[in-house]
Amino acid sequence: MGEVELSCRAYVKMYLHACLFPRCSINGLLLSSSSAGGAVCVTDCVPLLHSHLPLAPITQLALTQVDVWCSQTQQRIVGYYQANACVSDSSPTPCALKIADKIAEQFDSAVLLMLDGSKMSPDYRVPPIVMYERKDSRWTLKDKHMIMLRQWEETRAIAGQMMESGDHMQLVDFDTHLDDITKDWTNQKLNTKIAELASPANGNI
Amino acid sequence: MPLIPWLGLDHICFKVTLFSTEMRDKLRKWREDNFRNSEQIVDVGEELISEHGSKLGDDIWIIYEQVMIAALDCSRDDLALTCLQELRKQFPDSHRVKRLSGMRLEALERYDEANKHYDAILQEDPTNTAARKRKISILKAQGKSTEAIRELNEYLEQFVGDQEAWHELSELYINEHDYGKAAFCLEELMMTNPHNHLYCEQYAEVKYTQGGLENLELSRKYFAQALRLNNRNMRALFGLYMSASHIAASPKVSAKVKKDNMKYASWAASQINRAYKLAGRGTKENKCSVKAVEEMLESMQITMS
Numbered sequence: 001m002g003e004v005e006l007s008c009r010a011y012v013k014m015y016l017h018a019c020l021f022p023r024c025s026i027n028g029l030l031l032s033s034s035s036a037g038g039a040v041c042v043t044d045c046v047p048l049l050h051s052h053l054p055l056a057p058i059t060q061l062a063l064t065q066v067d068v069w070c071s072q073t074q075q076r077i078v079g080y081y082q083a084n085a086c087v088s089d090s091s092p093t094p095c096a097l098k099i100a101d102k103i104a105e106q107f108d109s110a111v112l113l114m115l116d117g118s119k120m121s122p123d124y125r126v127p128p129i130v131m132y133e134r135k136d137s138r139w140t141l142k143d144k145h146m147i148m149l150r151q152w153e154e155t156r157a158i159a160g161q162m163m164e165s166g167d168h169m170q171l172v173d174f175d176t177h178l179d180d181i182t183k184d185w186t187n188q189k190l191n192t193k194i195a196e197l198a199s200p201a202n203g204n205i
Numbered sequence: 206m207p208l209i210p211w212l213g214l215d216h217i218c219f220k221v222t223l224f225s226t227e228m229r230d231k232l233r234k235w236r237e238d239n240f241r242n243s244e245q246i247v248d249v250g251e252e253l254i255s256e257h258g259s260k261l262g263d264d265i266w267i268i269y270e271q272v273m274i275a276a277l278d279c280s281r282d283d284l285a286l287t288c289l290q291e292l293r294k295q296f297p298d299s300h301r302v303k304r305l306s307g308m309r310l311e312a313l314e315r316y317d318e319a320n321k322h323y324d325a326i327l328q329e330d331p332t333n334t335a336a337r338k339r340k341i342s343i344l345k346a347q348g349k350s351t352e353a354i355r356e357l358n359e360y361l362e363q364f365v366g367d368q369e370a371w372h373e374l375s376e377l378y379i380n381e382h383d384y385g386k387a388a389f390c391l392e393e394l395m396m397t398n399p400h401n402h403l404y405c406e407q408y409a410e411v412k413y414t415q416g417g418l419e420n421l422e423l424s425r426k427y428f429a430q431a432l433r434l435n436n437r438n439m440r441a442l443f444g445l446y447m448s449a450s451h452i453a454a455s456p457k458v459s460a461k462v463k464k465d466n467m468k469y470a471s472w473a474a475s476q477i478n479r480a481y482k483l484a485g486r487g488t489k490e491n492k493c494s495v496k497a498v499e500e501m502l503e504s505m506q507i508t509m510s
Contacts, residue, residue: 054380055379056410056413057414065497065498068497068501178440181481
């Protein structure tokens with residue numbers, strides 16, 4: 001399978017999502033605004049839940065709504081991410097596999113990304129992510145060399161900086177949106193801040 | 206308790222200048238409502254203790270306890286130890302303080318030692334529910350879900366009225382995809398808390414997840430009940446819409462059932478639209494959500510008819 005590129009915006013929002021709910025399992029969708037074919041460029045993400053991940057109704061609702069939003073904004077759902085509450089175990093849960101399967105039905109090169117909580121401390125210099133791809137109907141570990149994060153040092157610095165200044169408190173996931181529907185799960189405000197902090201070389205792919 | 210030591214969230218930007226009475230009131234409210242806003246508790250509590258400790262009288266002990274637990278939650282072992290040492294000095298033989306020592310050991314992932322503390326408490330006082338629950342939390346933190354579930358079931362046989370325990374058990378079952386047993390726990394909770402809309406709504410979600418026509422109809426009924434108890438519960442509103450739509454679209458239902466459910470779905474859709482239009486006014490921010498919901502509802506209408 002091909003290369004996967006993870007943008008600054010997607011990484012930072014996933015990271016902030018995990019930071020906002022350190023005691024919960026969290027998940028979300030990975031999106032791409034690039035055309036199909038060639039490398040998969042994950043340009044954005046939508047944080048979904050921080051409670052009751054295995055339950056169906058809200059997940060179905062979120063998938064439908066994000067799908068609609070994607071068709072309105074020329075994006076597509078290309079993957080799924082999850083971080084487990086239990087830091088010592090970063091393997092995909094049955095519900096992660098199920099949702100990733102559903103996404104793979106619509107997009108062959110779908111990716112499943114697990115955030116490794118044990119590697120998210122400031123002294124870890126490598127991206128705390130484990131990626132899976134679909135080979136022969138099974139989700140298998142992706143070759144690390146096929147995963148690209150442009151300007152990783154800068155992305156890492158931005159994520160850390162935004163967490164330090166409390167920006168993760170502004171992140172809205174779908175669960176939060178349902179508690180207060182005036183809140184924006186596309187997180188435009190955070191997108192703007194990330195874009196301001198990132199150098200042109202680290203901008204949208 | 207599941208603790209994530211890597212997260213050095215020891216100070217969020219929460220600079221508050223409050224009088225000591227205001228700080229005290231805040232801490233009391235958070236205690237009474239059992240909030241887990243540990244970062245705020247640490248911020249306010251640390252300042253209150255260090256700047257105004259002498260004004261607190263006997264309240265200081267319960268504040269030490271509250272701040273200590275919050276400090277553990279934020280990986281502030283320095284602060285936790287300070288609070289614990291004060292409590293140990295004041296109450297040298299207390300089981301309550303011994304439990305706090307145990308919790309600190311848990312936070313440091315020294316689970317075997319923590320268990321020894323709790324076992325010692327239970328030797329002297331077999332009815333000590335706090336110690337039993339900590340032992341179950343350790344199992345959960347270690348990822349031993351099956352054992353945690355077993356222990357929690359045993360606990361509930363003895364302490365059948367413990368709401369917190371029933372809810373914890375329902376969460377454990379949901380994570381294990383054992384929806385039937387999760388539903389049973391939620392039924393217990395609904396019986397003893399008939400006005401709690403959240404339990405109704407969670408029960409409905411579990412039923413929906415179980416699937417099948419009968420479960421869908423139950424889920425619709427309980428989403429509707431949750432709405433009756435709280436008409437602002439958006440999950441219940443969406444849940445009602447989705448369950449009614451699925452029932453109406455099923456080839457197995459009679460014409461009457463189909464018609465009734467289309468009515469429920471249609472009502473729910475109009476309520477959803479109304480709520481989003483109200484929410485969308487004035488804020489440019491969530492225009493995306495408003496449009497997405499509109500289109501989603503339209504597209505689902507088409508598949509239903």
